[in-house]
Amino acid sequence: MRLNKFLSEAGLCSRREADRLVEAGRVTVNGKPASSGMQVEDSDQVCLDGNQVKPQERKVLLLFYKPKGIECTANLQVKKNVISYIQYPIRVYYAGRLDKDSEGLLLLTNQGDLVNEIMKAGNFHEKEYLVTVDRPVTEEFLQKIRTGVPVLGTITRPCAAEKRGEYEFQIVLTQGLNRQIRRMCSYLGYEVKKLKRTRIMNLTLGNLKVGEYREASKAEVQELKRQIEEGKTVRKKEVYRGEKPVKNPGKYRNPEKKFRKKQ
Structure with a gap:
C-alpha cells in the first residue's frame, strides 16, 4: 500500500500529514529516507523519528x-492538547478540528480513510452547532446566515438556521471554513459568546458530559459508513454553486426544512 495510507492506518496521522512527515525527512523505510508516494509491503520496516511504526490491530x-480551552493538535508540546487530555491507550487523532474557544462533539480515530471522507467538503456532510451571540437573534440575521455570507473570499453555502432563544440559534453546515460561524456572525455585526458542536453526520453528543468520551457503537459506525458511501458514489447532475453535491446529502440542505426532533 502507499506509505501515507500505511502511516494513517497505523493511527499516526491523516494521509496529508503523513506526506508532510515524509517530506520533512522524518520517515524511513528499511533504514533509508522515504519518498513521497512510495509503496510499502508488510515485510518493510517503517520508522518515524527512528521508532518503528506498526499498524493498529483494533480500529476505534x-x-x-x-x-x-482544549486545543485540537497532535503536538504534545502544546500544554492543553486533545491527545494528552483524553489519554486513550491506542494512538488516535481528530477528524475535523474544533477551535480552542469552542466546545462539543469531536471525533477521534485511528482510521485514516475515515477521517479523509468525513472531512471532504465535496460530500456535503452535515455538522450541527448551537451558538450563543451577544445580541438578540432576529429573523433578518437568520435569513442572511441561511442564504450565504462572504467569508475568506467566498460565499458560504446555504444552510439551515433556527432560533433557539433570544440570544441563541442552531445551525447546520455542510462545509468547514476556518472559524466559519464566528466569521459569519462577525460579518453581520454579532459576536459569538459560546459555540457548541452537537452533531457530525449521524453522530451526536447524546448524554456525554463535558470532558467525557465513548466509543461509537457498531450501528453508529455502519450508518456513518453508509452515509459516506452515499456521498462518494451518488451525485446530483445539476451544478450547485459551482460544485457537484451528493444526492440526498441530508434533510438540512433545504433551509426551509425544520431541524430534526430531539431523540
Whole structure:
C-alpha cells in the first residue's frame, strides 16, 4: 500500500500529514529516507523519528465532548492538547478540528480513510452547532446566515438556521471554513459568546458530559459508513454553486426544512 495510507492506518496521522512527515525527512523505510508516494509491503520496516511504526490491530472511533480551552493538535508540546487530555491507550487523532474557544462533539480515530471522507467538503456532510451571540437573534440575521455570507473570499453555502432563544440559534453546515460561524456572525455585526458542536453526520453528543468520551457503537459506525458511501458514489447532475453535491446529502440542505426532533 502507499506509505501515507500505511502511516494513517497505523493511527499516526491523516494521509496529508503523513506526506508532510515524509517530506520533512522524518520517515524511513528499511533504514533509508522515504519518498513521497512510495509503496510499502508488510515485510518493510517503517520508522518515524527512528521508532518503528506498526499498524493498529483494533480500529476505534471515539465521540468526545471537547471542553472549551482544549486545543485540537497532535503536538504534545502544546500544554492543553486533545491527545494528552483524553489519554486513550491506542494512538488516535481528530477528524475535523474544533477551535480552542469552542466546545462539543469531536471525533477521534485511528482510521485514516475515515477521517479523509468525513472531512471532504465535496460530500456535503452535515455538522450541527448551537451558538450563543451577544445580541438578540432576529429573523433578518437568520435569513442572511441561511442564504450565504462572504467569508475568506467566498460565499458560504446555504444552510439551515433556527432560533433557539433570544440570544441563541442552531445551525447546520455542510462545509468547514476556518472559524466559519464566528466569521459569519462577525460579518453581520454579532459576536459569538459560546459555540457548541452537537452533531457530525449521524453522530451526536447524546448524554456525554463535558470532558467525557465513548466509543461509537457498531450501528453508529455502519450508518456513518453508509452515509459516506452515499456521498462518494451518488451525485446530483445539476451544478450547485459551482460544485457537484451528493444526492440526498441530508434533510438540512433545504433551509426551509425544520431541524430534526430531539431523540
